[in-house]
Amino acid sequence: MSGSSNIVAMKKVVQQLRFEANINRVKVSQAAAELQQFCIQNAVHDPLLTGVSSSTNPFRTQKVCSFL
Amino acid sequence: MCDQTFLAITFGPCDKCSENKPLMNIYLKNEPINYCSLCVEMMACQGLAKGETVQSLKAESESLKAKLEEERAKLHDVELHQVAEKMEALGQFVMKTRRTLKGHGNKVLCMDWCRDKRRIVSSSQDGKVIVWDAYTTNKEHAVTMPCTWVMACAYAPSGCAVACGGLDNKCSVYPLSLDKNENLASKKKSVAMHTNYLSSCSFTKSDMQILTSSGDGTCALWDVESGQLLQSFHGHSADVLSLDLAPSETGSTFVSGGCDKKANVWDMRSGQNVQSFETHDSDINSVKYYPSGDAFASGSDDATCRLYDLRADREVAIYSKDSIIFGASSVDFSLSGRLLFAGYNDYNINVWDVLKGTRVAILFGHENRVSTVRVSPDGTAFCSGSWDNTLRIWA
Numbered sequence: 116m117s118g119s120s121n122i123v124a125m126k127k128v129v130q131q132l133r134f135e136a137n138i139n140r141v142k143v144s145q146a147a148a149e150l151q152q153f154c155i156q157n158a159v160h161d162p163l164l165t166g167v168s169s170s171t172n173p174f175r176t177q178k179v180c181s182f183l
Numbered sequence: 184m185c186d187q188t189f190l191a192i193t194f195g196p197c198d199k200c201s202e203n204k205p206l207m208n209i210y211l212k213n214e215p216i217n218y219c220s221l222c223v224e225m226m227a228c229q230g231l232a233k234g235e236t237v238q239s240l241k242a243e244s245e246s247l248k249a250k251l252e253e254e255r256a257k258l259h260d261v262e263l264h265q266v267a268e269k270m271e272a273l274g275q276f277v278m279k280t281r282r283t284l285k286g287h288g289n290k291v292l293c294m295d296w297c298r299d300k301r302r303i304v305s306s307s308q309d310g311k312v313i314v315w316d317a318y319t320t321n322k323e324h325a326v327t328m329p330c331t332w333v334m335a336c337a338y339a340p341s342g343c344a345v346a347c348g349g350l351d352n353k354c355s356v357y358p359l360s361l362d363k364n365e366n367l368a369s370k371k372k373s374v375a376m377h378t379n380y381l382s383s384c385s386f387t388k389s390d391m392q393i394l395t396s397s398g399d400g401t402c403a404l405w406d407v408e409s410g411q412l413l414q415s416f417h418g419h420s421a422d423v424l425s426l427d428l429a430p431s432e433t434g435s436t437f438v439s440g441g442c443d444k445k446a447n448v449w450d451m452r453s454g455q456n457v458q459s460f461e462t463h464d465s466d467i468n469s470v471k472y473y474p475s476g477d478a479f480a481s482g483s484d485d486a487t488c489r490l491y492d493l494r495a496d497r498e499v500a501i502y503s504k505d506s507i508i509f510g511a512s513s514v515d516f517s518l519s520g521r522l523l524f525a526g527y528n529d530y531n532i533n534v535w536d537v538l539k540g541t542r543v544a545i546l547f548g549h550e551n552r553v554s555t556v557r558v559s560p561d562g563t564a565f566c567s568g569s570w571d572n573t574l575r576i577w578a
Contacts, residue, residue, distance in 0.1 A: 119224045123209055125240040131418065131456060132247035138458065138496055142258045146477070146495040147266040151538055153475040154521045155270075161519035162563045163578070164273075173301070173318055174281035174564045174578040 197222055255497040263490070263500045267538035273521075276534065276544040281564065282576040284315050286322055289331075291568035292349070293383075293555050297338045300561045304345045305574055306333035312347045314359065317559075317566070317576055326357055326367045335383045339390040346374070346393055348381035354395050356407055375405045383426045385437075387451075394437060394451070396423040402439050404451060416449050418456040425469045430476045438479045440467030446481050448493065460491045462498045469513040473537075474520045480537075482511030488525050490537065502535040504542060513555045518562035526553030526567055532577075548575055 158164055162172075193206050197219040204219035218226065289309035296303055302323065303315045310331040314324035330351035337346045339356075348354040354375035357367045375381065379398035386393050387404070392413065396402045402416040402423055421442035429436045435451040446467055448458040465484035472479045478492045478499070486507050490500035502523065509529035516523055516537070523535040532553055534544040551570035558565040564578035 119220075119226075120207065120209070121237050122240065123223065123226075125237060125244065129240050129244050129247065131459075132244060132251065134455070134457075135459060136247050136251050136254065140254065140258050140496045141494045142260050143263070143492070143495045143497065143499055144261040144266065146492040147261065147263045147499060149494075150263070150473065150475070150478060150492065150499075150520070151267055151270065153473075153477075154519050154538060157474065157519035158521060160562070161517050161521065162561070163278075163517040163558070163565070164519055164521050167563055167578070172563060172578060174576055 193217070255495075258495060259497065263538060264540040270538060272539070273536055273543050278534070278544060278546060278577050280548050280575045281578045282317060282320055284317070284320055284574040284576070285572070286313060287311060287572045287574075289572060290551070290570040291554060291572060291574055292332070292334045293336045293347075294557055294566055294568045294574055295336055295338045295345075296557055296559050296566065297342045298340055298560055299342055300559050300563070302338070302342070303566055303574065304336050304338050304347075305568055306336040306347050306349070307572070308332050312336055312345065312357075314345065315574075317564075324359055324367060326371075328355070332380070335381050335395075337384050337386055337393075339386050340388065341390050344390055346384050346386065348375065348384060348395070350380050352377045352380060352397070354381055354384050354393060354405070356393070372407070372410070374407050374410050375403060377401070377403070379422070382422065382424050385426060385428055387428060387435075388431060394426060394428065396426040396439055396441075398422040400441070402426055402437075402449065414451065414454050416447075416454050416456070418447050418449075418459075419443050419445060424467060427471050427479065429472050430474060438470045438472065440470040440481050440483075442466045444483075446470055446479070446491065448479075458493060458496060460498065462489065463487070465510070468511065471514050471516060474516055474518060480514045480516065480523055482514040482525050484510035486510055486527075488514055488523060488535065490523075500537065500540050502533075502537075502540060502542070507533065509552075512553060513557075515556050515558045515565065517558055517565075524556045524558065524565055526556040526569075528552040530569070530571075532556060532567055546577060549573070 198217050199222040206217045207223050287307040294305040303317050306312045310328045312326045332350040334349040344358045346356045353373050356372045375395045377397035377399050383396045400419045404414040419441045423441040426439040438448050440446040444463045446460045447456050463483040467481050467483050469482040482488045487503040492499045509527050511525045513526045523537050530549045532546040536543050549569040553569050555568040566576050568574045
């Protein structure tokens with residue numbers, strides 16, 4: 116019983132590994148350069164990175180009314 | 184988070200010989216098969232006609248793994264932080280709690296932002312799911328689930344529904360309405376049915392489909408309207424703890440991470456596991472796609488966060504310090520992908536420079552372990568949920 120289960124499970128593992136071994140890959144240098152390029156291009160649109168002016172920040176500290 | 188799942192013997196008609204016998208529940212290319220032990224043996228022997236044995240399959244498995252490692256190492260010509268060496272370093276980084284959401288009676292386990300950038304849904308160990316207005320900290324809706332430990336919740340893309348689930352093994356969808364007197368529980372629709380706890384859920388591009396991950400070791404795609412299973416994803420050998428959908432522009436894949444220390448990338452249509460990464464030393468608690476869709480980050484109980492590139496098919500960065508010894512429970516990227524926010528079991532949130540691999544800030548404030556961090560859709564803030572029963576919004 117456990118013997119044939121092992122065979123079926125092992126066949127599945129081998130098939131998965133065959134699939135993964137045949138993936139097309141690129142060099143890490145190219146992949147890293149593209150990740151960096153994405154960062155540079157989108158940095159201006161990232162409020163957490165560049166900061167957001169207090170007038171437009173919806174989570175700005177609520178001001179205390181000076182007349183109270 | 185591992186618990187024991189016992190193998191249950193089922194009895195019934197065999198799919199092959201139709202006799203009533205004890206059945207072995209197995210999967211062939213993601214198809215569930217109920218064969219009796221004799222038919223399984225005969226099927227396995229057919230495979231052995233080519234001279235395959237457990238030994239030969241094991242040997243081939245080992246050689247394929249070695250080949251994989253060799254291929255990955257061959258293309259490892261540079262480190263990410265070396266590529267980023269000439270980039271300008273990040274300046275002074277100031278971030279603090281802007282809002283504190285109080286009201287849960289026990290550990291906050293999960294939260295999600297609405298697409299309107301304002302509302303938040305959170306779930307808790309006390310079985311409550313609350314929808315908040317993050318600007319005013321008001322509670323807009325509250326649902327009490329029939330089961331405690333609600334470990335997953337998600338906002339629908341339209342903002343008109345929330346999904347949640349946990350120890351009840353189900354994913355329930357609640358439509359939200361503007362009528363404050365309406366009883367949400369009466370409108371509940373049970374969508375997903377796993378055989379172990381629900382660990383994560385996420386609507387796909389519409390309100391019509393939902394993706395779930397579970398402690399039963401599988402992920403599954405469900406139709407919300409009919410409750411039908413559309414696709415299942417088998418490949419993890421232990422609990423799946425987290426999943427994340429790829430950004431819309433990069434097609435229909437998602438990544439999952441779990442207690443087998445593996446992060447798997449799946450094709451949603453075919454159910455194929457297209458990539459696997461196994462460099463963590465402990466459970467992977469959280470996975471998150473890089474905003475471009477070409478990479479993903481993982482947070483693990485081994486106290487590290489790692490970045491995996493999908494085209495290079497390998498780990499390209501690791502975010503750790505000797506002084507950080509507690510597990511990372513949740514990770515998320517800022518909009519540009521330059522910052523990685525990670526919540527840890529030591530109550531802190533560390534902010535990492537993704538390209539340089541350095542920590543740029545450490546955020547104090549929570550009084551118990553941080554269970555979840557999520558950046559708002561417009562990127563102006565991020566929210567953290569904690570076992571101290573509160574959620575904090577940082578900006």
